[in-house]
Amino acid sequence: MEDDVIRRERKYSQSRNKVPGTVLLLVIVVALCLCGFFIMSGLGAEDEKPADPVTVDVNMENISKADPDPNAGEDPNPVKEPDPEPVKEPEEDTRPVIVIDPGHGGTQPGNVAYLADGSEILEKNITLPMSYKLKADFEEAGYRVILCRDGDVNASLGERAEISNQSDALVFVSIHCNSYTDPDVYGLRVYYETDKEISKELSKTSLKLAQRVSSATASAGIKSRVNVDDFQVLRENKKPSILVETGFMTNPEELLRLLDDEYQAKMMKAICDGVLSYIKNDMPKPAEQ
Numbered sequence: 001m002e003d004d005v006i007r008r009e010r011k012y013s014q015s016r017n018k019v020p021g022t023v024l025l026l027v028i029v030v031a032l033c034l035c036g037f038f039i040m041s042g043l044g045a046e047d048e049k050p051a052d053p054v055t056v057d058v059n060m061e062n063i064s065k066a067d068p069d070p071n072a073g074e075d076p077n078p079v080k081e082p083d084p085e086p087v088k089e090p091e092e093d094t095r096p097v098i099v100i101d102p103g104h105g106g107t108q109p110g111n112v113a114y115l116a117d118g119s120e121i122l123e124k125n126i127t128l129p130m131s132y133k134l135k136a137d138f139e140e141a142g143y144r145v146i147l148c149r150d151g152d153v154n155a156s157l158g159e160r161a162e163i164s165n166q167s168d169a170l171v172f173v174s175i176h177c178n179s180y181t182d183p184d185v186y187g188l189r190v191y192y193e194t195d196k197e198i199s200k201e202l203s204k205t206s207l208k209l210a211q212r213v214s215s216a217t218a219s220a221g222i223k224s225r226v227n228v229d230d231f232q233v234l235r236e237n238k239k240p241s242i243l244v245e246t247g248f249m250t251n252p253e254e255l256l257r258l259l260d261d262e263y264q265a266k267m268m269k270a271i272c273d274g275v276l277s278y279i280k281n282d283m284p285k286p287a288e289q
């Protein structure tokens with residue numbers, strides 16, 4: 001009886017001890033599961049990382065196809081920015097080249113004259129609009145024009161000649177306005193250089209160019225002649241080159257004409273025609289060289 005009681009008590013105590021043991025076991029199992037889950041989810045996240053760019057790439061493709069703004073929702077890529085190739089554009093532009101040199105500019109006003117009302121006229125402010133008109137004429141004829149200065153800026157004579165020398169220019173044309181002590185002297189003069197160090201042949205082609213331009217301006221009703229003088233932009237030039245003194249600012253009537261938009265346009269058209277006539281008739285063709 002007594003044994004029986006003890007056994008029952010043991011069984012009871014065993015069954016009482018079993019409950020917390022099971023709970024503990026359950027807690028451990030749950031804890032292990034949770035740890036396993038966190039570890040697995042952690043590893044899984046790492047595993048999924050390399051897959052991310054693929055989905056982003058796909059999205060980016062979709063965006064770039066659907067959205068006209070390629071920068072929208074996309075990280076800017078600074079590595080791609082230093083890639084521009086500006087060299088390609090000039091290569092694709094196969095138009096023949098003319099260099100136009102608008103005389104003076106910036107701190108170099110050139111000749112200075114005064115109108116009857118006392119207003120000051122600077123040569124640099126006449127040669128620039130003239131050069132823009134000449135540029136437009138050449139472009140209309142299918143040429144590409146390089147300006148030695150674009151705007152009211154300084155450019156040395158050496159730099160102007162160098163721009164011509166570094167280019168594929170067929171011809172170099174410098175635009176100026178003249179001055180003289182005698183106010184009665186007027187008319188356009190086309191200068192070329194005889195003492196070219198490079199070659200006598202170049203001097204001859206420059207003379208032909210000057211003659212064509214003088215002839216074309218004369219045909220347009222402008223008093224014109226060819227002159228020889230030593231100008232740095234011509235002397236240092238390796239292209240057939242002329243300097244056009246478009247008129248005398250010291251002659252009051254011619255000064256007004258030089259400022260006239262229509263007169264400028266007529267004169268520049270004639271200079272362009274003269275240059276085109278030289279290119280067509282006197283310039284050696286590439287096949288003949």
Ligand SMILES: [Zn+2]
Nearest residue numbers: 103110176177
């Ligand atoms: Zn000048």
